[in-house]
Amino acid sequence: MIRTPLMTVMVQAVRKAGRALARDFGEVEQLQVSMKGPADFVSAADRKAEDVLFAELSKARPGFGFLMEERGRVEGTDPANEWVVDPLDGTTNFLHGIPMFAISVALVRNGTPVAGVIYNPVADEMFVAEHGQGAFLNDRRIRVAARKKLADAVVCCGLPHMGRGDHAQFNRELEAVQTRVAGLRRTGSAALDLAWVAAGRFDAFWERNLAAWDMAAGLILVREAGGYVSDMDDGDKILDKGHVIAGNELIRRDLCRLLKAA
Numbered sequence: 001m002i003r004t005p006l007m008t009v010m011v012q013a014v015r016k017a018g019r020a021l022a023r024d025f026g027e028v029e030q031l032q033v034s035m036k037g038p039a040d041f042v043s044a045a046d047r048k049a050e051d052v053l054f055a056e057l058s059k060a061r062p063g064f065g066f067l068m069e070e071r072g073r074v075e076g077t078d079p080a081n082e083w084v085v086d087p088l089d090g091t092t093n094f095l096h097g098i099p100m101f102a103i104s105v106a107l108v109r110n111g112t113p114v115a116g117v118i119y120n121p122v123a124d125e126m127f128v129a130e131h132g133q134g135a136f137l138n139d140r141r142i143r144v145a146a147r148k149k150l151a152d153a154v155v156c157c158g159l160p161h162m163g164r165g166d167h168a169q170f171n172r173e174l175e176a177v178q179t180r181v182a183g184l185r186r187t188g189s190a191a192l193d194l195a196w197v198a199a200g201r202f203d204a205f206w207e208r209n210l211a212a213w214d215m216a217a218g219l220i221l222v223r224e225a226g227g228y229v230s231d232m233d234d235g236d237k238i239l240d241k242g243h244v245i246a247g248n249e250l251i252r253r254d255l256c257r258l259l260k261a262a
Contacts, residue, residue: 001126002133006107010117011128013056014103017049017087021094021103024048024202025122028097042093046070048165049087049103057105058076064107065145069213075133082108086213090189099123106216111239116217118195127195129217129224135198144227145200150258153251154183156193158207165209169262174262176253191243194218197246200224204247208232212239218246228252232259247260 002008024045050070055062060137061083065076076082076193083105088094090101099122106116115130117212127142129135147153155177160170178184185202193205193212198221215238219229230236231242234256245256 001139002128003132004075004130004133007117007130008116009060010105010107011126014105014117015062016056017052017103018119020052021045021049021101022121025094025097025099025101028095032119034245035037035224038113043088043091045094046088046091050085051103053083053085053087053103053105057085058108059066067108068252069211080110082102084108084113084192084213085238086211086215088190089214090187093108093188098188098191100187100192101190101192102195104213106213108212108216108239113216113220114219118191118217118221120192125195126220127198127221129198129221131220131224133224135221135224137195137199141197143223144197144222144225145203145251147203147249150180150251150254152181153181153203153247153259154185155181155183156196156202156205157186158190158210159186162208163218163228167239170208173259176258178260190214191218194246195211195221196245197227198222200225204251206232206243206255206259208246210242212242215239219244222245222246230256232256236261 063078065082066074086104094101105121106113118127196202229246231238231241
């Protein structure tokens, strides 16, 4: 595990929030839930985790700003540094008792993620990365998968659902990809999808219409694990456009070509 002061601050904050989420997950049927929109839930656990992260990170780095799913943007006195936080990525999974969700925290410096932590408290899997320090799962160094052909690859994607995304566009992309790969997966947590690409569990991942807090930590994880990330136009405006393709150099390139053609 990376032992820098910055990573220590991030891991401690995420672990504290994770303990509360794990307790609430055990009592998921008793959670009070309100609806933000079609199939888009926010829970008491979500808000509580964000409160913990905000308090802990503000105390450790009082000048840094925040971009958070529930609070939105909170300006800091240091304009170069911003915490980008999703306290519960995979909320629908959480509320249905599916143990595939994560806390995602990134430090974005001058628009670029420089450190990230993604934590699944149920599995007790802590994915961490810091610029120039590599990427780790708990105490083990991780690398993206080395497969070179889409035909050998297991690819993860996001699925548009009720009230979200361009269904016709996704169906074209799915038709282009599904006959060219070894398998397709959908987990319900973009943060974990990117972390699993970094760990070599998935060979690639793509999804549209994501927020910065869904992706920021995952981007630095994939890069520090030796992988490549881009937007759907093969550029680097991922956080601005809300679209991402991730994988090793060859798989990401070939997947990007398929999706652009679709």
